[in-house]
Amino acid sequence: MMKRSSIALYFATAGFIAMGASPAHAATPSPTPSKASDVSASLANDDVDLQKKIDAHIAKYGGKQKGKNQIEWPGTTMTFPIPKRHGDVSTYARAHCAYGNYCVYEHALWDREGGRMQYFYNYGKYNLENYGWPYRQVSALENNQSGAAWGFLTDEYDSTGRYLVHQSRGWYKADGLADWRNDKATHVTLTS
DSSP, rough: OOOOOOOOHHHHHHHHTTOOOOGGGOOOOOOOOOHHHHHHHHHHHHHHHHHHHHHHHHHHHHOOTTTTTTTEEEEEEOOOOEEEEEEEEEOOOOOOOOOOOOOEEESSOOOOTTOOOEEESSSSSEEEGGTTTTTOOEEEEOOSSOOTEEEEOTTTTTTTTTOEEEEEEEEEEEEOOOGGTTTTOOOEEEEE
16 A cells, blocks of 8 residues: 555656646745845945935035035034944934034933934034024033033023023033923024
8 A cells, every 4th residue: 555655646746747847845945135135225225314314404404414424514513323233223323522512412312313413613603493403402412612611502482581591611411401491492602
């Protein structure tokens, strides 16, 4: 009985092969994409998204692109976070506030979503809306100027009379603006 079923199986398989069908195990599997090519494609998408953001920002608010992720105006530069890949997830590196600058951040410094950072390096008064900050969106600051320099965040449109949102001397950092001061500033002023 065993011999008869083996012979029947042999002829059935030969018949399928003769008709153009091949056994399932004979097919060569197509190669699967490697993780490296997946990550490269994702990084390329992140780069394209970043460039689209910068192009749209310049079209609306002016300025000149500086490097891969910055827009520059006289006296100030905005930095967009660069996405970094960790497996299948993009994270954003926090932009550093270099010495001599007064920096404002879109999100609190511990927020892993990153967000824009804008640094100011010339004394004067700057309207944040002119650089594309939606109304009242500053959540953190760093005054990395010398000790004699002052930085002020003000709300020029506040009807309560609390126009001063925050003031600081050089070498000061607020990881997150608390209470009523968060997302209130409309202007930055730098003086000595």
